[in-house]
Amino acid sequence: MPFRNNLLCLLVILLSTQIMLSSSVLGQQIIKQTPAEKVFYAWLTAFNSGNAQQLEAYKATYHKKWEVQTMLDSWERTGGYQIVRIEKSEPLNLTVLMQEKESDALHRESVTVDTTGNDVAVKMMIEDIQRPSDLVISRLSQSEAIHSLIQRADTLTNAGRFSGAILVASGNKVLLKRAWGEMDKEKHILNTAQTQFRNGSMNKMFTAVAILQLVEKGKISLDGKISDYLKDYPNKDIAQVTIRRLLNHTGGTGDIFGPEFDVNRTNLKDNADYVKLYGTRGPDGTKGFSYSNYGFVLLGEIISRVSHMSYYAYIDKYIFKPANMSSTGELPENVHLPMRAPGYMRVKGTWVKNDETLPYRGMAAGGGYSTINDMLRFVHALQSGKLISKTMLDLAMKPYFHDTPSGYGYGLGFELYGDKQLTSFGHEGGADGMNGELRVFPKLNQVIVVLSNLDPPSAHRLVEYYSLRMPEK
Template sequence: MGAGPAHAAPSRRGRVPKELRPGGEYDRYVAARAKADEFSGTVLLAHRGEPVLQRAYGMADKAGKVRNRTDTLFNLGSIGKCFTATAVLQLVQRRKVALHEKLGAYLDGFPAEVAKNVTVHQLLTHTSGVGRPPKMTGPPDPEERAWDTVEEVWEGTQKIIRGLPTQFTPGTRYQYSNDGFVVLGAIVAEVSGQNYYDYVREHVFAPAGMRRTDFYTRPEILAADDIAHSYATDRETGARFDFTTSEMAPFVGLPAGGSYSTTGELLKFVTALRQDGRLLDHATVELATSGKTVVPPEEGQDSLLSCSHYGYGFATHIFGGRRLYGHTGGGPGVGDTYNVYPDLDWVSVTLGNYDSSGTKPILQLERRLITGD
């Protein structure tokens, strides 16, 4: 178990609350969960753009005895949807894509009922009905496991999605859809003339100063000592295993998720979003991070979380009377979340290489301490 550097920064309303300082309640709680082997990863709290607390715990590679560090890269899971949405909205600002426009205006090969009815707005808000039905988080299907190039992953996934009808009448309900964001990535590629990965590297990661954030392939991950392996939990035995080295691990991530980054570089992404025109105009960021469709409450949801909505690639919530937005990322051995508290000028990032059950209690405490409830 290791700890990264930590230091205090001034608060907009005076000093940083003692509960959020190094050695405070939050710091002690995360350390206790890591000591009990319930959490492995990194955490960052920042106020007014400056880190208040940074810590790293657990192992990036247990077999290789490599510890997590504050600059370790982690699989972001669905946090990557924020990058895809940002790319789409950049094209909206340039009037190359319209939110009301139908899918068929940009891409060929979809059934008529999909091409003529599904809009970009619906894809961004998980109300399109496009793609495969949602399933419990798990490994890819056997066909997907055989793909071992970026091109095979991209083309194979597109082929599967384009052959499917909608699951429900577009616009009539919310249903989380990874495939919908894969389609959005295809729109980015088609309209920009670049492949999706290159577009996001050039127009999202680079302007934000995210120099190490990328879509690393499985061979690149296994060869690196600064990328955390994902340790999934076996549903039958409860034992953790290295998902990254298993045949079930995907070859590369997609527009729905699977890029890799650090807590510090995600803070850079948030900072760039909040600087007018660096990634998006201020008005477009407000549009993206405002609620568009209601997200049904989860079982066991915190009583202070009064409502949740999905915007354009960003989730937004009212917690303890305060608005916050961000996203979570989950999967086998992936437990991530980041939150922006715009009224309080706080940002939190938690990246874990255990399943998300280890991250949720940390998120709950963080929200209560930052909002003062």
């Protein structure tokens, strides 16, 4: 259940009135002369306010179809933006480099204004980018990086932006293992290193490894089609998609979340139920990489058919047990687990339990639970050859997709980041009331895992924070 992977967000704003604005943004007096500047600073002022009334006023003036709640949710995630620099300024075009106030994430916003018609038409595009060379954050020593990460987690926890657990390891040596915040806000039970957090799409790594195990056993071919393993699959176009394309999200198989999921949420009890619900649906029309939860549901059902075991039994026997992951699983939500943390989502400024958004249980696309200790055990088992061979692991780390501006890539069931010494693999998972991320740096022999029972990007921003400051040697 992903949060990120919104590598490119497009906002099209139709303006029906002349733009007249105030003159103060971010505490600086700004003379707004061009149409493009006026549009940008109007948006930034309203967005950074985090105030529904200001955003409603902006909507009324500039964009009648604009959802105020969408911008409020984005403000909750980012804390607002601060301008790093203006990269280009022309009367009808503006490009601005911005940083999120609560993380190191950089975004480039491009504004284009068209004044040829009766109305002023504006296109605003925001994209994730990597840090330019002149804005690279200085690397710290190992002890300094850990200390800085602890301080950042303290700050975010005190601000109500983090609740969870962090583990950093170098080989077999644990450099940091600590928990922050409350596991249960109502009972004021604190998180510990043993707290079980819902890990969302991090489960995709387990599904991918299971498929690769079956490939090594000769029971599945990466170039085999869905129809080779699910012979009764209803939609003939989707049936032609290969296993490889399911693993790297290029199969066009679409998502599972939306109105149909909301109606059937508690009745979808295993991967087969999802296939019954969505199996007649055709390709989603996307070309190339398009993150697909349903694609991994299909992989889960293929695992079951080929192994003659339930998906859950297979994952438990061939991944969790060999890796000694005794605190990881996908038991239904109605099964009481005393160490499974409730998830809390932000609704109109208040923390609310995410119970009404959860599936019946986790499945092949995500939704299980784990601990920081178990995720480290998974890494050790994966890298030691207990789960798949080194050759197969290397194949899984081959980038089938790479977005140059953001640096985000995807292999066979694993997200890929960085290059050279800082090359890493892992996966993030996120949905309402849950966020987790694992990153493994093979060349540096380091691992960081952060799990949280709050909305994204509560865990991701701390993984990024450490990744940008950890020593390169």
